[in-house]
Amino acid sequence: MRVKEVAELAGISVRTLHHYDEIGLLVPDGVTEAGYRIYSERNLEMLQQILFFRELGFPLKRIKEIVTDPNFDRLAALELHRNMLLERRKRLDNMLATLEKTIRHMKGEIPMTAQERFEGLDFSKNPYEEEARKRWGDEAVDQSIAALRSLSKEEMAGLQNEMSAIYRKLAGLRHTAPDSDEAQAAIGEWYSLLRRFGNYPPEAFRSLGQMYVDDERFTKNIDKFGEGLAAFMRDAMAVYADRLQA
Template sequence: MSMTVKEVSKLVGISVRTLHHYDEIQLLKPDNVSSAGYRLYSEENLDTLQQILFYKELDFPLSKIKAILDDPSFDKYEALSNHRNRLLERRNRIDNMIQTIDQTNRYLKGEIQMTNEEKFTGFNFNDKQYEEEAREKWGDKTIQEANKQINEWTTDEKLSKEEEMNQIFRTFAELRTGSPDSEKAQSTVQKWYDYLNSNINYTYTLDVLKGLGDMYVTDERFMNNIDKFGTGTAQFIKEAIDIYVNNQQ
């Protein structure tokens, strides 16, 4: 049974203008048009719209969504499984952040004590919001291989790896008022470099490492997250990485 654009708009809760835009950019073209020129959406069109909205919920740009849906290898069952896993990851992270906020409120009121580690529970630098940009920069195959190793970790292993990563950033934060070319700073860069190459199924060259350092200060999302360990931490890491790379070349 076909549905008009107004009926789809009412059913889904998105505007008619948005549906028209999806048609114009060929992201979602209705299967039929009535004799009067009205768009008519099929059941299959609605299934596609559902996929589009799942990807939008996960912050994918429309251009990338179109490329994914147009790919001959696209598998809607696999896509739904991936949507579910990503949303569960997001929910778990949000739950942790809410818990951290509640604990911090009690800590500020003097009701409880809170360790520095507990203050940063929920901050995860492996967040999926960066994955699409990484895919565009390094390609789907590279990211899939990198994720494969991570996805094989148990929950305890993931928590342990995340804590190891956070400890490296806490060390950088403690060192940030000193010199980035100090022995301790450079050994911490080495530890971060080793962490990346041993835990992610991707070869981080010195050039890639330098690119990451640059991104820590040019991308506000990275800088804001890293600076939660202490203002200026991101800039310090970038400078320490630059020195490390120069010394290794």
């Protein structure tokens, strides 16, 4: 398959595949006389593995170290990916059930105990995530937004205006490719703003973007500027983080 076909199949950009080739993460098995990349079945299997690691928050540098290790067990990795995602889905299902019950309680349809209010809201560590950390290192640790303790009311208002301006700019670009020059320039402004108030290494920036989608509170607030903005920012932040680490 040629690069455009693979990009469409996997739901990623051609530029992303070019980047993977350039850093030696996914080098196509063939090249035509005209210079077009040709991807084999083996390449597609490796791309799937890479994208699973990406979904779970691993930076590209660490993914490359993992998949090129002579002792890497692809089947074991896939089974662990499955277990981690099933655990995540189970947690989200439980939270949704509690949310639905809370809504019905607030409408006066059902009673609700204090204990029921917090069913599914277990923020203890995922046992499969712990296994992944032990097996592949501690590269995908989630980080929260830095506290803005020293800002006055006026400074905070100015910051909010600045953030809103970047949100609006990104919202205007959300229907373009996340790895486009325009999107990356705008997300670079977001990265620079965050770094004024705390340390954001690339993997933390990527994890923050994922949180914009995983946490419905972030999604709701961000998508006020345009439906789908949170997901667009997640994707653009992932690309930006990759390029910082390249």
